[in-house]
Structure formats: structure tokens, C-alpha cells
Amino acid sequence: MGLQSAFFLFVGLCAIAVSAWSRMGRTKASRWWVDTGVSESVALMIAPSIAIFAMVIGVAPLVDNVESLNVPLGLLLFAAVGLAVWGGIMLHIPRWFYPRWYRVNKGWTKPHRRSGDVKGDK
Numbered sequence: 001m002g003l004q005s006a007f008f009l010f011v012g013l014c015a016i017a018v019s020a021w022s023r024m025g026r027t028k029a030s031r032w033w034v035d036t037g038v039s040e041s042v043a044l045m046i047a048p049s050i051a052i053f054a055m056v057i058g059v060a061p062l063v064d065n066v067e068s069l070n071v072p073l074g075l076l077l078f079a080a081v082g083l084a085v086w087g088g089i090m091l092h093i094p095r096w097f098y099p100r101w102y103r104v105n106k107g108w109t110k111p112h113r114r115s116g117d118v119k120g121d122k
Helices: 003-024 038-062 066-088 100-106
Strands: none
Touching: 003 038, 038 066
């Protein structure tokens, strides 16, 4: 594995980790993107798309034949659509795409009842 491939894989994995951390929103610091407009697009669409781009670029030189590139190229196409649609022209993100905790805080959905929260469950 070349140094460039390792670098792009590292960047992609770091971006995926930050994106997952931000989407889970378990701490106040991880909710840095809430109610800032442009940052919502960055956290939910642009950062994961860039992460996929970086990982595909990192993996591509390691592939021996062209047929093995079908999955990475499919992911690259998926990332390109996400990056172009929400990153390039800044479309409004649909409500269903936001994390559940964000939708509950906004009053868009009801809180999820966990099995331990049910009355009479002892």
C-alpha cells in the first residue's frame, strides 16, 4: 500500500468517525451542527460524502482488476450525488434524514419508548 493510499484511507476513516459522532449527538460537543443552517448540510451530507470519496481514492490503487472496482465506483457515484445535490446547491435536507434525537428535540416526532421505559415493566 502506497503512502497516498494510506493517507486517503486515514482521512476517509477520520471523516466517517467524525460524521458518526456528530450524527449520534450523545454529547453537547457532538451537536455542534445543530441550528446553524449550513453546518447541518456539512455534518449530515458533505462530510460523509467526502469521506466516501477519500476511501474510494485510497482503495482504488489496491484493486487488481477493473471488475473489482464496481462497488467502490458505486459508492463514489452515491457520494457524488450527495455532495452535488446538498453540497453544491444547498437543498433543504428532508426531515426523515435527520437523527431521531434531533427530530424529537424539534417536535417533529414523538420520543422513542424503550423496553425499560414501559410502565409496569419490572
